[in-house]
Amino acid sequence: MTTLHTVNKSPFEKTSLDKCLQYAGGNSAVLLIEDGVYAAVKGTDVEPRIKTALDSVKVYVLGPDLNARGFSDGRVIEGISVVDYAGFVDLAAENAKVQAWL
């Protein structure tokens, strides 16, 4: 079953992202929202974990949450797709269910 996993916590403060990546299966999509977007930025200590995850899952980041925090699309790790709210809706519709990692 395809699942959209959402992560809304900072990877520096909570284990939400790491746990999500441990459980998310091959057909899954992972969407970073709210403070979860910090994991999408290049050059952080989290980047190696995200790059490993990109080998097996699709990773997206919500643009409005990224821009709110002062990061442009250009700061995002290659391989991660930036989506807007309509893209969020599409991802929710495309997948059989949504699982939130709080």
Add this chain to the structure above:
Amino acid sequence: MSETIKNFLYLNRRAPYGSIYAWEALEVVLIGAAFDQDVSLAFVDDGVYQLTKGHNTADIGMKNFSPTFAALGDYEVKKIFIEQESLDERGLTLDDLQHLVWEDEDEDYAEKDSIKVVNRTEMAAIMDGADVVFSF
């Protein structure tokens, strides 16, 4: 009446917008600034994200409170310490942060930098030296 000046340290460890801590801390600092105490701000861990420039909250329906940091100098808040290790972990440099200044009355209102980047050992000493620590 004798007046005791205490060294207040506001310790910021949370990212902005995801929770209310960052904004509330700023509100408390501005209120506290009216009481003529010796105020310092420390930004460690995700707190360093509060000071990044270019916040645009138009599409998340929240107030962008980051411009308020620029007003701190006018409230005599001129000691803002940022931890180098926290910046490094997040792939950030001083260039990613707002340039915050205060005006020195004694030097013809020359603008001076408010932000000082310190290492973890120095930050520990700053915490140790504070009379009161407010955590956010």
